[in-house]
Amino acid sequence: MGSGLAGHIAKKHDVIIGSRDPARARAAASHVDGATGASYKEAAEGCDVAVIAVPYSAVKSLAEVSEELGGDLVISMVNPLRLGDGLREYGLKSGSAAEEVAAALHKSRVATAFNNIPPSLFRMKELPEVDTLVAADERSTYEEAAAVARCVPGIRPLYAGPLKEARTIEEITPLMLNLAQLNRTGSLAPRFVSAGSRA
Numbered sequence: 001m002g003s004g005l006a007g008h009i010a011k012k013h014d015v016i017i018g019s020r021d022p023a024r025a026r027a028a029a030s031h032v033d034g035a036t037g038a039s040y041k042e043a044a045e046g047c048d049v050a051v052i053a054v055p056y057s058a059v060k061s062l063a064e065v066s067e068e069l070g071g072d073l074v075i076s077m078v079n080p081l082r083l084g085d086g087l088r089e090y091g092l093k094s095g096s097a098a099e100e101v102a103a104a105l106h107k108s109r110v111a112t113a114f115n116n117i118p119p120s121l122f123r124m125k126e127l128p129e130v131d132t133l134v135a136a137d138e139r140s141t142y143e144e145a146a147a148v149a150r151c152v153p154g155i156r157p158l159y160a161g162p163l164k165e166a167r168t169i170e171e172i173t174p175l176m177l178n179l180a181q182l183n184r185t186g187s188l189a190p191r192f193v194s195a196g197s198r199a
């Protein structure tokens with residue numbers, strides 16, 4: 001997800017791909033025009049906007065870069081998933097990954113976005129029109145995250161309300177993965193259509 005998104009953002013902005021292993025980050029960046037690779041700490045120090053594209057199990061370790069990301073916009077795309085009875089399930093009893101990101105990075109402005117976008121979409125030659133649901137406590141934080149989402153052609157950001165709504169957004173991902181598996185559709189991405197004016 002991180003490298004795929006970086007490929008689009010790097011067309012408009014400088015991008016640093018972070019990794020636990022800087023050599024691995026540089027190798028990933030060598031496939032993305034306009035991107036460089038660095039350790040997580042260096043990437044956190046050098047950025048204004050951080051996109052968190054690591055597994056849920058790594059969220060707690062974000063506290064190690066809370067100073068470096070202080071004052072920055074942070075976008076979580078993290079989905080806490082587990083495998084149930086042959087299907088994916090949402091992994092948290094309460095709260096959301098994005099709220100845990102915000103707790104670890106209490107000096108940053110945190111939004112969630114891209115949760116329901118499959119990585120295959122970033123590699124498509126003709127990108128379809130899809131929606132990404134964005135939650136953030138402040139409307140201004142949503143606007144900043146929406147500008148990042150619009151770096152990917154075809155993606156329309158929709159404001160979903162405060163960060164506590166992240167749970168509902170993250171929960172859509174196991175549903176979408178299960179829909180794709182049960183109906184053999186290939187990867188799915190959401191698109192909401194207008195159904196007339198408000199009553």
Ligand SMILES: NC(=O)c1ccc[n+]([C@@H]2O[C@H](COP(=O)([O-])OP(=O)(O)OC[C@H]3O[C@@H](n4cnc5c(N)ncnc54)[C@H](OP(=O)(O)O)[C@@H]3O)[C@@H](O)[C@H]2O)c1
Nearest residue numbers: 001002019020024053054055056058077078079115117118
């Ligand atoms: N795949 C999807 O369909 C999809 C869609 C939307 C959102 N998401 C969410 O987006 C995030 C990234 O998904 P992904 O499929 O790209 O994940 P991934 O390939 O499993 O992991 C992404 C990167 O995270 C780093 N990482 C792994 N374990 C780590 C740890 N313990 N501490 C720090 N870094 C660690 C690894 O980089 P290094 O080894 O180089 O450090 C790895 O390349 C996940 O939270 C996922 O839930 C996924």
